[in-house]
Structure formats: structure tokens, C-alpha cells
Amino acid sequence: MDKYDVIVIGAGTSGSVAARFAASTGLNVCLIDAQKREKVGNKICGDVVLSTIFDFLKINHPKGEEIMSTKNNIKLYTSDFQDYLSIDMPIYLVNRLSFGQRLLNDALDSGDVQFLDNTKVMDLIYKNGTVNGVIVNTNIERKKVLSAKIVIDGSGAHSIIRKKIKSDIIENKVPEDDLSICYRENIEFNDNNQPDLPTDSLTVVFDADNVPGGYFWYFPKSETISNLGLGVFFRRRREVKHIYQKFVLNKFVPARNYKILSSGGDIVPIRRPLPSCADNGIMFIGDAACHVNNASGGGIHPGMKAGYYAAMIAKKAIDAEDCTLNQLWKYNSLILDDFGIGHAANDVARILMQNTTTEDFNYIVRKKLLDNEALTNMYYAKIYSPSLKEKTQKLLKGISKPHLLLKLNYLLKQMKRVLKLYSKFPNNLKDFQKWREAENDMFNEIYLRARP
Numbered sequence: 001m002d003k004y005d006v007i008v009i010g011a012g013t014s015g016s017v018a019a020r021f022a023a024s025t026g027l028n029v030c031l032i033d034a035q036k037r038e039k040v041g042n043k044i045c046g047d048v049v050l051s052t053i054f055d056f057l058k059i060n061h062p063k064g065e066e067i068m069s070t071k072n073n074i075k076l077y078t079s080d081f082q083d084y085l086s087i088d089m090p091i092y093l094v095n096r097l098s099f100g101q102r103l104l105n106d107a108l109d110s111g112d113v114q115f116l117d118n119t120k121v122m123d124l125i126y127k128n129g130t131v132n133g134v135i136v137n138t139n140i141e142r143k144k145v146l147s148a149k150i151v152i153d154g155s156g157a158h159s160i161i162r163k164k165i166k167s168d169i170i171e172n173k174v175p176e177d178d179l180s181i182c183y184r185e186n187i188e189f190n191d192n193n194q195p196d197l198p199t200d201s202l203t204v205v206f207d208a209d210n211v212p213g214g215y216f217w218y219f220p221k222s223e224t225i226s227n228l229g230l231g232v233f234f235r236r237r238r239e240v241k242h243i244y245q246k247f248v249l250n251k252f253v254p255a256r257n258y259k260i261l262s263s264g265g266d267i268v269p270i271r272r273p274l275p276s277c278a279d280n281g282i283m284f285i286g287d288a289a290c291h292v293n294n295a296s297g298g299g300i301h302p303g304m305k306a307g308y309y310a311a312m313i314a315k316k317a318i319d320a321e322d323c324t325l326n327q328l329w330k331y332n333s334l335i336l337d338d339f340g341i342g343h344a345a346n347d348v349a350r351i352l353m354q355n356t357t358t359e360d361f362n363y364i365v366r367k368k369l370l371d372n373e374a375l376t377n378m379y380y381a382k383i384y385s386p387s388l389k390e391k392t393q394k395l396l397k398g399i400s401k402p403h404l405l406l407k408l409n410y411l412l413k414q415m416k417r418v419l420k421l422y423s424k425f426p427n428n429l430k431d432f433q434k435w436r437e438a439e440n441d442m443f444n445e446i447y448l449r450a451r452p
């Protein structure tokens with residue numbers, strides 16, 4: 001049987017970073033991906049990567065063919081384009097395949113890493129109740145066992161392992177209400193035939209009446225190529241392409257000369273992180289752990305951070321010769337302290353926003369009930385908790401729509417409640433089940449209240 005210190009499942013952005021940092025601490029790593037090596041990175045995506053992640057990880061920024069363009073600003077528009085909120089943040093619009101290939105190559109150059117491509121992880125193996133390896137299906141062997149002291153699952157939103165794991169603390173199923181379905185096309189326009197949309201920033205438009213449960217985007221990647229897409233409620237998944245064509249493509253790109261370079265859709269988990277992202281011998285990172293920023297829909301940045309944290313915790317646990325949850329529990333705190341608590345508080349806003357009409361949203365932006373600073377905080381996974389004075393002023397400005405005032409007030413109260421509960425996240429397994437039940441009850445209540 002092949003034996004490793006760490007097996008990383010998935011060579012996406014999260015998994016490649018986990019493998020790189022685990023190997024750079026001297027661990028021996030097996031990185032596995034179901035795709036052929038040359039296809040790794042070819043992910044359906046809006047292709048936006050926040051520049052700050054490269055400084056955080058102290059790794060090279062994208063360069064050369066990885067970069068299609070850079071922007072410094074995102075604008076969130078009302079559906080009539082009369083008003084907008086503006087977020088300043090440095091952004092790369094990447095060639096997703098080149099970017100993914102670079103992260104993979106960096107991982108393979110970082111130390112003792114064996115890469116198995118074209119190899120699908122089918123299940124976990126356990127020893128004394130602790131995960132200690134995986135069963136893979138290669139193009140040669142249908143059931144090969146690989147063992148490891150620690151498994152890191154970065155296999156994305158469809159993770160088979162999360163669905164199959166025998167665990168009392170990992171959620172096997174993510175509720176449908178916590179999933180979005182996103183669809184996008186990379187479109188090449190002929191000269192002088194660009195849509196009439198801004199090219200100096202990223203455009204995001206909230207129009208819940210036509211794009212239910214999400215928003216649509218226009219990301220100009222070069223002089224001629226743009227990424228146009230949208231996200232909607234998962235329950236509307238069968239209509240996603242129709243909604244895209246009717247309310248986005250045909251509206252902004254009416255019968256013009258253009259070429260669709262690529263198209264496709266996929267699931268995005270847009271909730272707070274899994275209550276626990278670790279169990280005995282295993283940690284979950286990226287989409288497999290629901291680490292996507294639920295305000296922006298961006299999952300690359302938090303997933304790369306999670307890959308780094310999981311690698312650091314793996315090194316500590318292996319050095320301590322204890323790969324049980326005892327040692328891995330700290331991974332949960334690192335995630336929560338960095339972005340998890342922010343995503344949890346923002347989940348209240350996400351749930352309420354998904355159930356806000358176009359008219360009400362336009363009013364919120366026009367009256368500045370939500371402002372640039374609040375939205376910037378949400379995009380950076382920080383906590384939006386305006387002072388009582390600000391809150392009162394905002395309430396007074398909104399006096400003509402009492403149901404919105406009630407909603408805003410409810411939002412602020414529930415965010416406070418979430419923060420209180422998350423500040424008491426248990427530092428051991430003993431108190432976890434009770435905490436998890438309270439968390440679950442709280443979000444069920446918020447969902448009930450949010451639905452029309």
C-alpha cells in the first residue's frame with residue numbers, strides 16, 4: 001500500500017495551495033485530481049481573483065498569460081442603472097486555465113509531492129475510527145488504496161467524500177437553500193460591438209424580480225473578451241440558462257456579431273462554513289467546506305486561505321504524532337477567526353437579500369440604507385455592525401417603507417445574535433453538538449422569517 005503524510009483530494013485553487021504549503025514544511029504529499037493534468041484549472045468561473053490573496057500567502061502574483069486584465073473597483077448597480085454602490089479592491093481577471101496550471105506547477109515544485117491525475121477518489125478508509133487514507137479509481141486499477149496520516153478534501157462543491165464520510169460532526173448534505181447555481185459565458189465581441197456597459201470596473205446588477213436569488217455580472221477581461229454570467233436560487237437550476245438568455249444576454253447583447261468562447265454552469269455553496277470543517281484524520285477546504293464568500297460569490301480567495309491553514313495544522317498534528325480531532329480542531333478556529341465569522345454574520349444578509357424585491361433593493365441603495373463601506377466590509381468578509389447612531393439615522397431615512405425598516409432592524413438584531421453565538425464556538429468537541437443545534441435552530445428561524 002502507498003503511504004503518505006498527507007493526501008490532498010483535488011488540485012483546484014484550494015487543493016493546490018494545501019499541497020504546496022504541506023510539502024514546503026517537509027511533509028510528503030500525494031495530490032490527486034480526477035482530471036488530466038493539462039485540464040486542471042479549466043473551471044467554470046467568473047475569473048475574478050482578489051490581489052490580496054497573493055500578499056497573504058506570500059506567493060507570486062499572476063503574471064504573463066495568467067492575467068487578462070486588472071481592475072480596482074466593483075460596482076453593484078440597481079436594475080435601472082440609476083444608482084450603484086462602489087467597492088474599491090484590487091482584482092485580477094485571469095485566464096483560468098493558465099492560473100490553475102501555475103498553482104498546480106508551484107505545488108509540484110514545492111517539495112516531495114506525487115501528483116496522480118486522471119484519478120478519482122471514491123471513498124475513505126478508516127483505522128480505529130480515524131480517516132487514514134482513500135480508495136481511488138485510476139485508469140489502471142478500479143480500487144486502489146492509498147494511506148495517509150491526514151486527508152485534506154479540496155474536491156469542490158460536489159465532494160463525494162463529504163457525502164460519504166462516516167462522521168457525527170461533518171454535514172453530509174448541504175441544504176438546497178444554501179446553494180446557488182451560476183452560469184457564465186466568455187464572449188468575444190467584434191470591434192465596436194461591445195455591450196453598452198462600463199469597462200473600467202466590474203459590473204454586478206441586483207435584479208431579484210428577473211434573476212431570482214442572485215445577481216448578474218459583466219466582467220470585461222480584455223478589449224474584446226468579457227465574462228457574462230449570473231447566479232440564481234438552486235431550486236431554479238433548470239431555468240438558469242433561459243433566465244440568462246432572456247434577462248442578461250438578449251438585454252445587453254442584442255443580436256450583434258459575437259462569438260461564445262465557452263459556456264457552462266455549476267453549483268456554488270453560498271452559506272457560512274460547515275459547522276466543523278474537520279474530523280479525525282481529515283480536513284475540508286474550499287467549496288467542499290462551503291468557504292465561498294456569501295456576499296460576493298467568490299470562493300477562490302477563502303479556499304486558498306483554507307488550503308494554507310489546513311497545511312499548517314497538518315504539519316503540527318503530524319509532528320505531534322496525533323492526527324485526531326484533538327489536534328485538528330484548531331483548524332476550525334483559524335477558519336472562523338479569518339473569514340468564517342464574517343461569512344456567518346453575512347449569511348443573515350444573504351438570506352434576507354435573496355428574498356428582497358428589485359424595487360426594495362433599488363430603494364435601499366438610493367437611500368443609502370446599505371452603503372459603500374458596509375458592502376466593502378461584506379466583500380472582505382468583515383463584520384458589518386453599524387453603531388446605534390448610524391443605525392437610527394438609516395432607519396429615519398427609510399421611514400416611507402416600514403416593512404423595510406423592520407427588515408433592516410431584524411437583520412441587525414440577527415447579525416448580533418449570530419456574532420454572539422459564534423464568539424462562543426466551543427474549543428472542544430464536548431460542547432460542539434449543543435452549539436451546532438443552537439446554530440442550526442437560529443438559521444432555520446431566519447430562513448422562515450425571510451421567505452415571502
Ligand SMILES: Cc1cc2nc3c(=O)[nH]c(=O)nc-3n(C[C@H](O)[C@H](O)[C@H](O)COP(=O)(O)OP(=O)(O)OC[C@H]3O[C@@H](n4cnc5c(N)ncnc54)[C@H](O)[C@@H]3O)c2cc1C
Nearest residue numbers: 010012013014034045046047048121156286287298299300
Ligand atoms: C459560474 C461560476 C462563476 C464563479 N466566479 C468566481 C469568481 O469570479 N471568483 C471567485 O473567487 N470564485 C468564483 N466562483 C467560485 C469558485 O469557482 C470556487 O469557489 C472555487 O473554484 C473553489 O475552489 P476549490 O479548489 O475548492 O474547488 P474546485 O475549483 O471545484 O476544484 C476541485 C478539484 O477537485 C477535483 N475533483 C473533484 N472530485 C474529485 C474526486 N472525487 N477525486 C479527485 N479529484 C476530484 C476536480 O477535478 C477539481 O480540479 C464561481 C463559480 C461558478 C460556478
